[in-house]
Amino acid sequence: MSIASRLDEIRSTLPTDGSVTLVAVSKFHPAEAIAGAYAAGQRDFGESRAQELVVKAPALPADIRWHFIGHLQTNKVRQVVAHASMIQSVDSLRLLQAINAESVRIGRTVDILLEAHVAAEQTKTGFSPDELMSLLTDDLIASLPGVCFRGIMGMASLTDDIERIRSDFEALRDIFLKLRCGVMETHPEFNVLSMGMSDDYLTAIESGSTMVRIGTDIFGPREY
Ligand SMILES: *Cc1c(COP(=O)(O)O)cnc(C)c1O
Numbered sequence: 001m002s003i004a005s006r007l008d009e010i011r012s013t014l015p016t017d018g019s020v021t022l023v024a025v026s027k028f029h030p031a032e033a034i035a036g037a038y039a040a041g042q043r044d045f046g047e048s049r050a051q052e053l054v055v056k057a058p059a060l061p062a063d064i065r066w067h068f069i070g071h072l073q074t075n076k077v078r079q080v081v082a083h084a085s086m087i088q089s090v091d092s093l094r095l096l097q098a099i100n101a102e103s104v105r106i107g108r109t110v111d112i113l114l115e116a117h118v119a120a121e122q123t124k125t126g127f128s129p130d131e132l133m134s135l136l137t138d139d140l141i142a143s144l145p146g147v148c149f150r151g152i153m154g155m156a157s158l159t160d161d162i163e164r165i166r167s168d169f170e171a172l173r174d175i176f177l178k179l180r181c182g183v184m185e186t187h188p189e190f191n192v193l194s195m196g197m198s199d200d201y202l203t204a205i206e207s208g209s210t211m212v213r214i215g216t217d218i219f220g221p222r223e224y
Helices: 003-011 031-039 051-061 074-083 091-104 128-135 138-143 162-181 200-207
Strands: 020-023 046-048 065-066 084-090 110-116 147-154 192-194 211-214
Touching: 003 020, 003 031, 031 051, 046 051, 046 147, 051 065, 051 110, 074 084, 074 091, 084 091, 084 147, 091 110, 091 147, 110 128, 110 162, 128 162, 147 162, 162 192, 162 200, 192 211
Parallel strands: 020 046, 020 211, 046 065, 065 084, 084 110, 110 147, 147 192
Antiparallel strands: none
């Protein structure tokens, strides 16, 4: 099946009111595959490695919105801030401060999502819901003018147990809503709940996702 028809198939399963944004996760796939999806109307793409993003972004159309979704080391922040319209995988205060410093330096603001950790695996990165509640304060927001807090990103546990997956997504939605109705109440741009991948995105949408990140279902398996 072509990338265009896979995209069509996925779009047909998304809510028709446009409430869910599709990010095509193109990591490990060549620029030609991205160009194919672009020709089919796709504009949001996800990459997980800085060295890949810096090669692909200049080689592809400028109206692509690049989402950075991988673990980001502070020494790669400069490369990523130069190209990303949204950094979804912000998992430490140190990283947040590094992104802010670089954004301020180049005179822009970068949209970010705070990565929330609710899954069973200890290996997954991100803040616990309690950590997010104490991290995100008016003082922090005021101290980071180069950063626009847009919402939360998270993943479900690696399991076939659909009820476990659903409860992880509901936990992500709960922390998102708590923040949105609390400290972020006066920030209407805090409206992104990024959750759901190829195997679980329909469950994520049922649980309130506003952004799904789909790689394999669009581009096929990755060759690492
Ligand atoms: C790779 C990746 C995806 C896409 O996963 P698929 O199963 O290929 O759809 C989504 N989110 C993150 C954070 C990823 O690293």
